[in-house]
Amino acid sequence: MKLTLHIWRQKNAQDKGRMVRYEVPNVNEHMSFLEMLDVLNESLIEKGEDPVAFDHDCREGICGMCGMMVNGKAHGGFPGTTVCQLHMRHFKDGDELYLEPWRAKAFPVVKDLAVNRGALDRIIAAGGFITVPTGSAPDGNAIPVKKQDSDLAMDAAACIGCGACVAACPNAAAALFTGAKISHLGQLPQGQAERDRRALAMVEQMRIEDFANCTNIGECVAACPKEIKLEVIARMNRDYIKGSLTKRPQRLAESAG
Amino acid sequence: MSATAVTLPPGSLRFWQTTVGKKAIMAVTGIILFGFVIGHLLGNLQIFAGPEKLNHYAVQLRSLGPLLWATRIVLLIAVGLHIWSSVALWALQREARPIGYVKKANINSTYASRTMYWSGPIILAFVIYHLLNFTFGSVHPGGAFVEGSVYNNAVTSFQLWPVSLFYIIAMVLLCMHLYHGLWSMLQSLGFSHPVYTPWVQLLAKIFAILIAIGYISIPVAVLAGILKPVF
Amino acid sequence: MELKANIPSGPIEQAWDKHKFELKLVNPANKRKYNLIVVGSGLAGGAAAASLGELGYNVQCFCYQDSPRRAHSIAAQGGINAAKNYHNDGDSVYRLFYDTVKGGDFRAREANVYRLAQVSVNIIDQCVAQGVPFAREYGGLLDNRSFGGAQVSRTFYARGQTGQQLLLGAYQALERQIGLGSVKMYPRTEMLDLIVVDGHARGIVTRDMLTGKIDVHIGDAVILATGGYGNVFYLSTNAKGCNVTASWRAHKRGALFANPCYTQIHPTCIPVAGDYQSKLTLMSESLRNDGRIWVPKQKGDKRAPNSIPEDERDYYLERRYPSFGNLVPRDIASRAAKAECDAGRGVGETGLGVYLDFADAIKRLGKSKIEERYGNLFEMYERITGENPYEVPMRIYPASHYTMGGLWVDYNLMSTIPGLFVLGEANFSDHGANRLGASALMQGLADGYFVIPYTIGNYLATTKLGKIANDVPEAKEAVANVTSVTQRLLNAKGTRTVDSYHRELGKIVWDYCGMARNAAGLQKALSLIPALREEYWKNVRVLGSNEEFNQSLEKAGRVADFFELAELMCIDALDRDESCGGHFREEYQTPEGEALRDDANFSYVAAWEYKGVGQPPVLNKEPLTFNYVHPSQRSYK
Ligand SMILES: Cc1cc2nc3c(=O)[nH]c(=O)nc-3n(C[C@H](O)[C@H](O)[C@H](O)COP(=O)(O)OP(=O)(O)OC[C@H]3O[C@@H](n4cnc5c(N)ncnc54)[C@H](O)[C@@H]3O)c2cc1C
Ligand code: HEM
Ligand code: HEM
Ligand code: SF4
Numbered sequence A: 001m002k003l004t005l006h007i008w009r010q011k012n013a014q015d016k017g018r019m020v021r022y023e024v025p026n027v028n029e030h031m032s033f034l035e036m037l038d039v040l041n042e043s044l045i046e047k048g049e050d051p052v053a054f055d056h057d058c059r060e061g062i063c064g065m066c067g068m069m070v071n072g073k074a075h076g077g078f079p080g081t082t083v084c085q086l087h088m089r090h091f092k093d094g095d096e097l098y099l100e101p102w103r104a105k106a107f108p109v110v111k112d113l114a115v116n117r118g119a120l121d122r123i124i125a126a127g128g129f130i131t132v133p134t135g136s137a138p139d140g141n142a143i144p145v146k147k148q149d150s151d152l153a154m155d156a157a158a159c160i161g162c163g164a165c166v167a168a169c170p171n172a173a174a175a176l177f178t179g180a181k182i183s184h185l186g187q188l189p190q191g192q193a194e195r196d197r198r199a200l201a202m203v204e205q206m207r208i209e210d211f212a213n214c215t216n217i218g219e220c221v222a223a224c225p226k227e228i229k230l231e232v233i234a235r236m237n238r239d240y241i242k243g244s245l246t247k248r249p250q251r252l253a254e255s256a257g
Numbered sequence B: 001m002s003a004t005a006v007t008l009p010p011g012s013l014r015f016w017q018t019t020v021g022k023k024a025i026m027a028v029t030g031i032i033l034f035g036f037v038i039g040h041l042l043g044n045l046q047i048f049a050g051p052e053k054l055n056h057y058a059v060q061l062r063s064l065g066p067l068l069w070a071t072r073i074v075l076l077i078a079v080g081l082h083i084w085s086s087v088a089l090w091a092l093q094r095e096a097r098p099i100g101y102v103k104k105a106n107i108n109s110t111y112a113s114r115t116m117y118w119s120g121p122i123i124l125a126f127v128i129y130h131l132l133n134f135t136f137g138s139v140h141p142g143g144a145f146v147e148g149s150v151y152n153n154a155v156t157s158f159q160l161w162p163v164s165l166f167y168i169i170a171m172v173l174l175c176m177h178l179y180h181g182l183w184s185m186l187q188s189l190g191f192s193h194p195v196y197t198p199w200v201q202l203l204a205k206i207f208a209i210l211i212a213i214g215y216i217s218i219p220v221a222v223l224a225g226i227l228k229p230v231f
Numbered sequence C: 001m002e003l004k005a006n007i008p009s010g011p012i013e014q015a016w017d018k019h020k021f022e023l024k025l026v027n028p029a030n031k032r033k034y035n036l037i038v039v040g041s042g043l044a045g046g047a048a049a050a051s052l053g054e055l056g057y058n059v060q061c062f063c064y065q066d067s068p069r070r071a072h073s074i075a076a077q078g079g080i081n082a083a084k085n086y087h088n089d090g091d092s093v094y095r096l097f098y099d100t101v102k103g104g105d106f107r108a109r110e111a112n113v114y115r116l117a118q119v120s121v122n123i124i125d126q127c128v129a130q131g132v133p134f135a136r137e138y139g140g141l142l143d144n145r146s147f148g149g150a151q152v153s154r155t156f157y158a159r160g161q162t163g164q165q166l167l168l169g170a171y172q173a174l175e176r177q178i179g180l181g182s183v184k185m186y187p188r189t190e191m192l193d194l195i196v197v198d199g200h201a202r203g204i205v206t207r208d209m210l211t212g213k214i215d216v217h218i219g220d221a222v223i224l225a226t227g228g229y230g231n232v233f234y235l236s237t238n239a240k241g242c243n244v245t246a247s248w249r250a251h252k253r254g255a256l257f258a259n260p261c262y263t264q265i266h267p268t269c270i271p272v273a274g275d276y277q278s279k280l281t282l283m284s285e286s287l288r289n290d291g292r293i294w295v296p297k298q299k300g301d302k303r304a305p306n307s308i309p310e311d312e313r314d315y316y317l318e319r320r321y322p323s324f325g326n327l328v329p330r331d332i333a334s335r336a337a338k339a340e341c342d343a344g345r346g347v348g349e350t351g352l353g354v355y356l357d358f359a360d361a362i363k364r365l366g367k368s369k370i371e372e373r374y375g376n377l378f379e380m381y382e383r384i385t386g387e388n389p390y391e392v393p394m395r396i397y398p399a400s401h402y403t404m405g406g407l408w409v410d411y412n413l414m415s416t417i418p419g420l421f422v423l424g425e426a427n428f429s430d431h432g433a434n435r436l437g438a439s440a441l442m443q444g445l446a447d448g449y450f451v452i453p454y455t456i457g458n459y460l461a462t463t464k465l466g467k468i469a470n471d472v473p474e475a476k477e478a479v480a481n482v483t484s485v486t487q488r489l490l491n492a493k494g495t496r497t498v499d500s501y502h503r504e505l506g507k508i509v510w511d512y513c514g515m516a517r518n519a520a521g522l523q524k525a526l527s528l529i530p531a532l533r534e535e536y537w538k539n540v541r542v543l544g545s546n547e548e549f550n551q552s553l554e555k556a557g558r559v560a561d562f563f564e565l566a567e568l569m570c571i572d573a574l575d576r577d578e579s580c581g582g583h584f585r586e587e588y589q590t591p592e593g594e595a596l597r598d599d600a601n602f603s604y605v606a607a608w609e610y611k612g613v614g615q616p617p618v619l620n621k622e623p624l625t626f627n628y629v630h631p632s633q634r635s636y637k
């Protein structure tokens, strides 16, 4: 089949950037979406034109490196599918596709369709962990965990940090990503000690990174390739509100040891 | 590269400085405003019981004196905070995506949820007009504003179709605002459950629609001639 | 050169504890005075960087992805082994040790493997405490499954995403250290050379992939945890970015490369669909528990699978291996599939595939049971192929999956360059000639959490290292070297793309140094590869400049190294006149077509010394002795 692509081209962070039109003949229906772009790039290089930059690595939907808007839908908008898992059989001859990078102040464009998602790492660095110095852990079976809790934790932990939730959110909020980590760790007994602190730190970092607020619109959930549920955002809100209401002011906290 | 930055300790931002904090404030104030909208509706519906009843109700309200003022102050503060946070968040959202999409599709969201930042302010504009219209009477088309004769004041203005139309539009927007707001506030305060939330959402929608119908019934009744001014 | 493995003396059960006690410690107050460079943020690198940062060292960590969380460990599906014996089914440290040495076809170092089995137990504890959501039973305790033909249930798993969850655990620990300032993270930064001063590894040269800036990082020790080289085949289950560059450039600086020809081919991957194919997707081995593998009896039978009657099907694994059937080890299953396809009985458009049929299992257990067991895998298969495995049998074919070979290290995980440590898949250490399922995650975490924190301290405490500046001649020379390579690639201004060369190279290595090798083929490859390499340097086309985000340039550098590695793989494969584990030389097989080892002559680690591009490398041997598990012939009949 033959496709027409309109791709956002931007040399670097400083460049203004623009949409550019490309024709891709001979697209095979068994190709993955990224393989289709490989084919385009090979032909561009042969013509001596700069190939389209896009992030990718595992190409099997787990590393979270890939991601772009396809006709206004993050990852192409197929349920539970990253753009690297998207196959061309979903498109038909003559289709016109608009490819754009994730758009958010917190995700500056690096080049073309590639963006910098360091802000998500910094949200994790702020509190998205359980403090366990290597070697200090008790036996794995010392603390039984309700199966339901561990399953729910796993659901939330499936997040691949791709940023599609931010890209799809009309407010450019990182609520689903942050909520997913807070839910993952907050659901497990091992995560209780730091639960309040974690929520406070991560929510504050979210603000510092210039992600806007969530208004419970729900586009993120539809875009999420790991089908993270809206519930995690409520959990984040609950843990944060509880955390701030019960928090002692620094000086008192210290005097309290 | 920036991903190497050292992070600040928790507590570096205050509750009201974070997005989640502001949303919680909106939710709580939203509940208060919602309470008022219900109470006000029940009050207003007495209009169908005739002028005496309604005017008497208004007199009763006034007679509450300090209590009335207390509620008014609470309402004012609620509206103030609700508006303050919504404006602050709105500004934040403008910044959060400096360059928009050439193409953007919405897969899974209601129109109401995406337009909260429109419906809200329009409701505000309405309320201001409404106060001038019925409380202070400084703007009162359709005849003289008579302090205390609440019934006539209402009916005479609604007899002018533009006034009624404006009210009806405002009520529709209020409906939309609550259509999303009434469950959104629970989510914002941290309540969500796979079993109950769908019901909460359904209830919110029903409530929003009932409230709008209740309010709209009044101007409609006037236009239909069911409610007439009494002299 | 003499290879000192530094294996502790005494009984193997106490070796590690004794050794740990004998290792010198670094005074806590002095730790932050040491700069440690960790290249790689996978299970091995991430765990190491986090643990060392925690200890108080000054750590710099590098990865080529935009975030440490994306390291290729994330893709591991099946699970991680540990000798917990939670299931009371007779597992023990000794049994895990025994299975690993045997599974490695007696080409691994006993002492290392025993230590691996010992610390496997702590790994699970550590990960659980970090919040890794391992599968659990209703009682709230950890669930296990048996994996890769093991007779005990010792594999811990988190749905089909074990690697992801373990890596996130390490990543979160790492991010914590980054937040505290003890680790400085450099994402999108590629190591392009090693700086060796007075015979000690003292730093690395990196390229900032966004700006092209070439930087020098000086430290007191360098830790490589840069993963495997499976992408030498172009098509593999590895991520697109996986590369040998870091290891190879260290090899060129004097680190010996061990057993490059030991590569593992995974039997159950989704077959190639066309020449545009960019990578292969693994389907978990667990599918072989219920699926039956077959091909049509007659050659080139193009009928639809379901219309081929039972008696015209050949369930060749069940026929050839009555006792193990479809559950024979990876290497055997892979070779058998290749044999069928070479004989023209392969299925699918390309003829490179065999059927994995669930019809019987569905009849026996019901669709719902199968769905419960393999639902997500079936979905994944359908998403990629567009075929519904509940109705038509899956098509599978082997693919390059793991590389047992790597930089040679001693018991302390130190390479032949003092101060250069190598962890995880990048080293050669623990799996011998073949890796058991669910053992790579175990090794990566063992190296990173529980081995390097001890052994590196000993190196630092016992070595006198002077302060050196960023502009020592050795550093300048390394920078010059990196820049000249980049310039050569950019200036070739040829006609062919990097990928087209990588594809061609991959095909050569796959055809002649893949699942089955023979002398003639390897000699052929050894004439083809250098020729193609020559052409590459003259005729490759890399557009743009170094001073920008230039993905073709990144690839070009990696492929250049794959060319040189491919040659070494073939040399090693040709030199090893025996079959063992993943290295199958057609000349050396039992009448039943089993790998035929030659313990008398080849019971050693082949560690190769670099002598220059195109120059024959020099072979150094580390003899292997087996005092506990005595070599025997594998048989799965
Ligand atoms: C599809 C698949 C499934 C698997 N399933 C299992 C399983 O079920 N059980 C099991 O035990 N094992 C499994 N394995 C094997 C296992 O996942 C790997 O062997 C292991 O994760 C390797 O970890 P590592 O830390 O050594 O390397 P990696 O995780 O590959 O990390 C390499 C790191 O080095 C960095 N890096 C590489 N080159 C450079 C450079 N030049 N400069 C800077 N940084 C660089 C990368 O950015 C990355 O951070 C599987 C492998 C694959 C491919
Ligand atoms: C009768 C008057 C009002 C009522 C009953 C009301 C009620 C609510 C409720 C319940 C919410 C949901 C809060 C949440 O999701 O956490 C909400 C949200 C909102 N309100 Fe109002 N509101 C009223 C007036 C206004 C006014 C006057 C404005 C604007 C100036 C406004 C702007 C908003 C906005 C922007 C939101 C979206 C917040 C969000 O969901 O994140 N509202 N409102
Ligand atoms: C058809 C619908 C409505 C009618 C007929 C109506 C009628 C009135 C009347 C008669 C008064 C004056 C009461 C008095 O002075 O004693 C009043 C006051 C008021 N109304 Fe309404 N109203 C309507 C809808 C609304 C809505 C939707 C809102 C808010 C969202 C609203 C907000 C107010 C407020 C804030 C006051 C002032 C209350 C006070 O004096 O403390 N009204 N309304
Ligand atoms: S929540 Fe979903 S969409 Fe957001 S980063 Fe995680 S996986 Fe991607």
Ligand code: F3S
Residues within 6 Å of the ligand: A168, A169, A170, A171, A172, A173, A174, A175, A176, A213, A214, A215, A216, A217, A218, A219, A220, A221, A233
């Ligand atoms: S779309 Fe945005 S508004 Fe909230 S629910 Fe999702 S983050």
Ligand code: FES
Residues within 6 Å of the ligand: A055, A056, A057, A058, A059, A060, A061, A062, A063, A064, A065, A066, A067, A082, A083, A084, A085
């Ligand atoms: S490339 Fe890894 S998720 Fe798409």
